Amino acid sequence: MHIVIGEIAKEGKIVLPSTICEEVYDAFENDSSLEGIIVCEGFKPIGLVMKTHFFHRLSTKYGFDLFMKRTIDRVMDHVPLIVDYSLPITEVSSLAMSRKVDNLYDLVIVTKNNKIFGAVSIRELIMKLAEVQIRNARFSSPLTGLPGNIVIKEMLEEVLTYKMFSVLYIDIDSFKAFNDTYGFSTGDEIIKETATILTDSILTKSNEPSFVGHIGGDDFIATIPHYCHKEICDTIINRFHTTLEKFYVKEDIENGYVKVLNRQGILEQTPLVSISIAVIQNINHSIPTLEQLSKEAAKVKRSCKAIRRSIYLTLEEYDKLAAEKTHD
Structure with missing residues (x-):
């Protein structure tokens, strides 16, 4: 709040x-x-x-x-x-x-x-501070301590009234394979580490008023009141990859993948976890409702995940890629 x-x-x-x-x-x-x-x-x-x-x-x-x-x-x-x-x-x-x-x-x-x-x-x-802290604690993720979905919804409704905004949807890719290989306890540590990286990178004085929330699992969301997302996203991705050395054994880092049994019981090479950031901005788009925001985010997130490496993609960039595919 x-x-x-x-x-x-x-x-x-x-x-x-x-x-x-x-x-x-x-x-x-x-x-x-x-x-x-x-x-x-x-x-x-x-x-x-x-x-x-x-x-x-x-x-x-x-x-x-x-x-x-x-x-x-x-x-x-x-x-x-x-x-x-x-x-x-x-x-x-x-x-x-x-x-x-x-x-x-x-x-x-x-x-x-x-x-x-x-x-x-x-x-x-x-x-008032105590009231806000109690409320945030009540609706926060027990794993990361970040605000959960009730507070996220209220914050997004406010952000949609800003003259300028960037909403960042952050996903950890190949997370299930990591959990299957290293266990849920280590998976929780990656989620907590990601939460720390996001708060350090986004909740700074230069980004006020900014926000970071934990949607659940390996999904996060963040908001900033401007369009200067590039440096923030680069910092998040670089720090995320640097910290992976703490969670993988050396062999998996060198290989660039882990071997995981698929549903047919066959060992597959699955990439190491990466991070996708879908950036939704109101530069050339009217985004008056949460439904519209969610719709735009879903298609950008799909494009991010299809690339299968850490990446950030804006709605503007998604539109350009879609136009190029149509032209081809």
Whole structure:
């Protein structure tokens, strides 16, 4: 479940920098639930006054007499944490927790289009994070810990609203032959290793907001909000092949295949596992529904698997190959 900070922001009390401290004092006194006040110039937040910090300054020797008739810009925090509406709550949490100890529990100010939108308390942020983590754990794959089909469906519905998107369907090919040769326990290790490779390659800051899910078995799915898939796919394939040395005996690596009994009881040479990535993008295609996305992915996946080696193929490339075959 992808939650951005703006979704949990609430309208906050706002004052001008020229507001007298006595007015701020009265506001805090009259509303016991008020944690902090945002200082804005026009619609732009420029400071924050937290109740605890404000009353602490007034409690110092001569503090009350010194500040009460002065403007709030003299005592406000001039560098509060200000984040954009679209920032994921996980990232906001990291920023909030990296603040100085004295400011750990200060409000997080939220802007939208560079204008004040609201604020989020640390309590609200932690509660929402816990809610998301509990929900993800409930609907996650027990093997990989990645989100499962319920969360995947919700995420894809959101992704289809993006101006640009790439949805990556990832399959491990020849996986059954590997399981038959090396056992299900070792097969599980390959699946977990693949999950690690995918999260390392896709869930990066440059790809935000991105997503990786485990459909089940040896099938995964990932999303990125752009069309720059090539470097990502190359990285996934290269890391996948490098890690295979941990799972195969040397002889099978050198041969490039394993011998597996087919349904007729005859030994066959089956290729080592490889990885196929079907990349579905909305470059020149309208993909308004999950049904359409699934339909486009199915045909690209079939083409990937027919090549019988690690490969990634986009919907655009599939269309070109199909046109060439028709022309021939």
